Amino acid sequence: MKKYLVTMAVFLAVVTAALAVVPVTGPTLVCEGSWPVLLQSPSGYPSYRWNTGATTDNILITAPGTYTVVIRRADGSRDSGSITVREHPKPRPRIGNPIEYLCEGEVAWLRAPLGYRSYTWNTGASGPEIQISTPGYYRVYVTDSVGCRAWSDSIRVVVVQKARSRIEGMSSICTGSTTIHEVVDAPPGSTFEWTALGGTILRGRTSRDVRTQWQGSGRLDVRIRTQRPDGGTCDTTIGIVIRAGTRLQPEITTSSTMICSGEAATLSVRSGYATYRWNTGASSASITVTTAGKYWCDVMDSSACTGTSDTITIIQAASPRVGVTGPRSICAGDRALLVGTTSTNNIVAWRWNTGETTAAITVTQTGTYTVIGSTVNGCTDTARFVLLSTAVATIETVGTVSYDTIPVGVRRLKAFTIKNITSDTIRVLGTRLVSGTTELIRTVPDLPADVEPDSVLSFVVSWLPTKAGHMVESFALDIQTRRCLISPIVELNGYATDDSVPPDTNDPDPPDTTDPDPPDTTDPDPPDTTDPGCDTTDPGNPCDTVAPGRVDTVDVRLVLPDTVVAAGDHLSYNIGLSASLRDTVDLDITMSWDASVWHVDSAANGVIVHSEVEGWQRTMRLRWRDVDLSTPRTLQLHGRTMLRSTIRTELSVDAMEVTGHNVYRTHIDEGSITLTSCWIAGRVLRFQPVGxxxxxxxxxxxxxxxxxxxxxxxxxxxxxxxxxxxxxxxxxxxxxxxxxxxxxx
Known part of the structure; x- marks a missing residue:
C-alpha cells in the first residue's frame, strides 16, 4: 500500500509539472502614449528566453502584442507563459474653435464631448461644460472608461469691449429747430443706426453724426455696433432726451456744488449751441470756477432762438490744516504717542494708516505714519510722520552681504560707514556674531569708537569662514546712544569651499551614456490662462529683442518635465528654458529631490556649485553663465538613477536667480522622475583583471x-x-x- 501511494505521488508531481504554466504579470491594456511598461515572470529560474530575445525574468515593452517567456528549471525541464497586451487609444476631446470671441458683459458655455468618466478644466472646474465670461486660454483634462487620460485642444477666448461712447449735442431746443448730434469715443470701425422719437432724421441715419428736425419734445437714440474679428458684432445703445419749447432751457452739469479751499469745479452746458455767454463773461461751453457764488449761462442756437439756464450755486468750505506731534525716534521695546493736531479746530474725523480713528495713537514699531483729518463738509488734509528707530546710526550697506564663494581659511573684508544724525555723541562698541560658525576676526580701526553729531565713522569688518558649505550667517553692530543700546544686524550669504579636502565622494565616475531615457512629455501641466508669450518658431508671433540701454521686464520660464526611466540607467534630464524677450543672462538654480532616486554627475555647459544630502533629500545649487535666450534653451543634467523599486520623486526648484541687464519675472513648472523597475538584471559585469x-x-x-x-x-x-x-x-x-x-x- 505504501509503495502504491509513493508511486501515485510521483505520478501526480510529473503531471503537475508538465501542465504548469508560467505566470506573466503586467498590464494587459495600456493607454496610448504610456509606454514603456514592465512584464514580470517568476524569478529564481536558471534561464529565461522571451520571444523578444531578452533573457531576463522581466522586460520593458514599448508596443502592443503577445509576449511569451520560456523558463528552464534546475532539472532541465522547460515551461512557458504568455500575456497579450493591447493598446487603448487616448481620448482626443475637442471643445470648439481655436479662438472664440465674446462681447463684454456676456457669458458663453464651453462643452466637452459626453461619455468620459471625469472632466477637469484648467480653471479647476469639473463636469463636461463650464460657463465663461473672462478672456484666457481654456482646455479640459478627461478620463475615459478604462482610465486613459488626455488634454483637449486649447481654446483662446477673446472678450471684445463694447463701445463706451456718449452723444454730444443740444438737449434743450426751440420747437421746429434742427439739431446736429454726434457720437464721440466710438471704437474704430463701428457702425451707427439712429432713431428719433418726436423728430425727423434729415441726414446721417447711419453716420457718426445725425441732423434732425424736431416737431416737439422727444428722444434720440443710436445703436453702435462694434465689429468682432469673427464677423459678429457687439452692440451698445445710448440716447439723449430732447426738451422742446418756445425758449431754450440749457442744463448746467457740474462735478460738485461744494468745493474746498484750493479746489475747483467744472460747470458745463451741452455743446451744439451757436453762442454761449456765462455771467463770468466766458463764452465757452464749459468753465472752471475756484470761488463760491451763483453761475448761469445764456445760449442761442443757429435759428436765433435763445434761452437761459437755471442758476447753480457753488459753496466753498475752508480746508483744515493737519499735523502730527510725537518723538522722532524710539528704542526697541518702547512705546511712542503720536497725536494728530489741527490749527483750525474743525476736524470731526481722523483716520490713520494703522486703521485707528482716534486723534492720538500709541505705536511700538518704527515706520511712516499718515493721518487724514476730515471736516463736517468733507474737506480733508493729510499729515505724514516718520518714526525712526533709535538705531540713529545709518549703515551704508544694510541687510545682506552676498558673495559667491570664499575658500575656508581666507579672510573676507567689507567696508561700512556709520553716520550719526542725532544731536548727541554715540559710541560704536564693536561687532559680534549672532548666528553661524564664521569667525569674526577684527575691525579696522579698532572699536569702540565715538562718533560726534553729524559725523561719519568708516571701518572694515573682516571674517574667516571655518567650515565648508552654504553660509547664511549674521553679525551685529552694537551702538550705544544716549537713550538705549541698539544692534543693527548684517547677514552674510555665500558658499565656503575647502580646496584641501579630496573631491566629493558623492560623485561616482561618469555613467554609461549608451542608453539614455528620453523624458515623458505626454502629460504636461495645465496651461497658464494668460497669453503664453512669444514663440520663436512661429514667424507670426516672434520674440521681441531687448532694446540697448533700456530696462525691460522679461518673463523667464523654467520647465521640468515628468520623466520615466528604468532604475540603474543613466539619465540625461532636459530642463526647458525660454524668455519673453531675447536676452543673455546668468542663472543660479537651487533644486531638491529624493537622493535615493537619482545622483547627478554633471551639468552640461554649467557647474555644480554645491551639493548636499540631508536625510533622503539632496539639495543642489547649479550655475550657468552667459545663457543666450534668443531661442528656447535646454539645460541638461547628467546622472545615474539608483537601485530602487518603482518610485516617483518630485523635482522642486527652491530658488531661481536670473541676472542680466533687465528686470526678470520667473515662472517655474516643476516635474518628476519615476523609476519603472528595480534594476536591469541583464546588465552583467564580467570580471576583468585590469583597472x-x-x-x-x-x-x-x-x-x-x-x-x-x-x-x-x-x-x-x-x-x-x-x-x-x-x-x-x-x-x-x-x-x-x-x-x-x-x-x-
Whole structure:
C-alpha cells in the first residue's frame, strides 16, 4: 500500500509539472502614449528566453502584442507563459474653435464631448461644460472608461469691449429747430443706426453724426455696433432726451456744488449751441470756477432762438490744516504717542494708516505714519510722520552681504560707514556674531569708537569662514546712544569651499551614456490662462529683442518635465528654458529631490556649485553663465538613477536667480522622475583583471575601491558587503562599465 501511494505521488508531481504554466504579470491594456511598461515572470529560474530575445525574468515593452517567456528549471525541464497586451487609444476631446470671441458683459458655455468618466478644466472646474465670461486660454483634462487620460485642444477666448461712447449735442431746443448730434469715443470701425422719437432724421441715419428736425419734445437714440474679428458684432445703445419749447432751457452739469479751499469745479452746458455767454463773461461751453457764488449761462442756437439756464450755486468750505506731534525716534521695546493736531479746530474725523480713528495713537514699531483729518463738509488734509528707530546710526550697506564663494581659511573684508544724525555723541562698541560658525576676526580701526553729531565713522569688518558649505550667517553692530543700546544686524550669504579636502565622494565616475531615457512629455501641466508669450518658431508671433540701454521686464520660464526611466540607467534630464524677450543672462538654480532616486554627475555647459544630502533629500545649487535666450534653451543634467523599486520623486526648484541687464519675472513648472523597475538584471559585469572596481551605495556615495589585480572574481567584492543594493563600477583608462547588485545575507 505504501509503495502504491509513493508511486501515485510521483505520478501526480510529473503531471503537475508538465501542465504548469508560467505566470506573466503586467498590464494587459495600456493607454496610448504610456509606454514603456514592465512584464514580470517568476524569478529564481536558471534561464529565461522571451520571444523578444531578452533573457531576463522581466522586460520593458514599448508596443502592443503577445509576449511569451520560456523558463528552464534546475532539472532541465522547460515551461512557458504568455500575456497579450493591447493598446487603448487616448481620448482626443475637442471643445470648439481655436479662438472664440465674446462681447463684454456676456457669458458663453464651453462643452466637452459626453461619455468620459471625469472632466477637469484648467480653471479647476469639473463636469463636461463650464460657463465663461473672462478672456484666457481654456482646455479640459478627461478620463475615459478604462482610465486613459488626455488634454483637449486649447481654446483662446477673446472678450471684445463694447463701445463706451456718449452723444454730444443740444438737449434743450426751440420747437421746429434742427439739431446736429454726434457720437464721440466710438471704437474704430463701428457702425451707427439712429432713431428719433418726436423728430425727423434729415441726414446721417447711419453716420457718426445725425441732423434732425424736431416737431416737439422727444428722444434720440443710436445703436453702435462694434465689429468682432469673427464677423459678429457687439452692440451698445445710448440716447439723449430732447426738451422742446418756445425758449431754450440749457442744463448746467457740474462735478460738485461744494468745493474746498484750493479746489475747483467744472460747470458745463451741452455743446451744439451757436453762442454761449456765462455771467463770468466766458463764452465757452464749459468753465472752471475756484470761488463760491451763483453761475448761469445764456445760449442761442443757429435759428436765433435763445434761452437761459437755471442758476447753480457753488459753496466753498475752508480746508483744515493737519499735523502730527510725537518723538522722532524710539528704542526697541518702547512705546511712542503720536497725536494728530489741527490749527483750525474743525476736524470731526481722523483716520490713520494703522486703521485707528482716534486723534492720538500709541505705536511700538518704527515706520511712516499718515493721518487724514476730515471736516463736517468733507474737506480733508493729510499729515505724514516718520518714526525712526533709535538705531540713529545709518549703515551704508544694510541687510545682506552676498558673495559667491570664499575658500575656508581666507579672510573676507567689507567696508561700512556709520553716520550719526542725532544731536548727541554715540559710541560704536564693536561687532559680534549672532548666528553661524564664521569667525569674526577684527575691525579696522579698532572699536569702540565715538562718533560726534553729524559725523561719519568708516571701518572694515573682516571674517574667516571655518567650515565648508552654504553660509547664511549674521553679525551685529552694537551702538550705544544716549537713550538705549541698539544692534543693527548684517547677514552674510555665500558658499565656503575647502580646496584641501579630496573631491566629493558623492560623485561616482561618469555613467554609461549608451542608453539614455528620453523624458515623458505626454502629460504636461495645465496651461497658464494668460497669453503664453512669444514663440520663436512661429514667424507670426516672434520674440521681441531687448532694446540697448533700456530696462525691460522679461518673463523667464523654467520647465521640468515628468520623466520615466528604468532604475540603474543613466539619465540625461532636459530642463526647458525660454524668455519673453531675447536676452543673455546668468542663472543660479537651487533644486531638491529624493537622493535615493537619482545622483547627478554633471551639468552640461554649467557647474555644480554645491551639493548636499540631508536625510533622503539632496539639495543642489547649479550655475550657468552667459545663457543666450534668443531661442528656447535646454539645460541638461547628467546622472545615474539608483537601485530602487518603482518610485516617483518630485523635482522642486527652491530658488531661481536670473541676472542680466533687465528686470526678470520667473515662472517655474516643476516635474518628476519615476523609476519603472528595480534594476536591469541583464546588465552583467564580467570580471576583468585590469583597472579598478569601485562600490557605491544607493546615494551614490563611494564605499570601497579595489585594484583589479588584488581580486580573483566579482564575489571577492560581494563577500564583504552587508545586505543592501549597490552599484559596482569597473574603470579602466579607456572606459567604464557599471552594474547593480542586491546582496541578501
Amino acid at each position: 579598478t572596481y569601485v562600490v557605491y551605495n544607493q546615494l551614490g556615495e563611494e564605499l570601497r575601491r579595489y585594484p583589479a589585480h588584488t581580486l580573483r572574481e566579482i564575489n571577492d567584492i560581494l563577500v564583504d558587503l552587508p545586505s543592501g543594493s549597490y552599484f559596482i563600477v569597473h574603470m579602466t583608462t579607456t572606459s567604464s562599465t557599471s552594474a547593480g547588485v542586491v546582496v541578501t545575507r
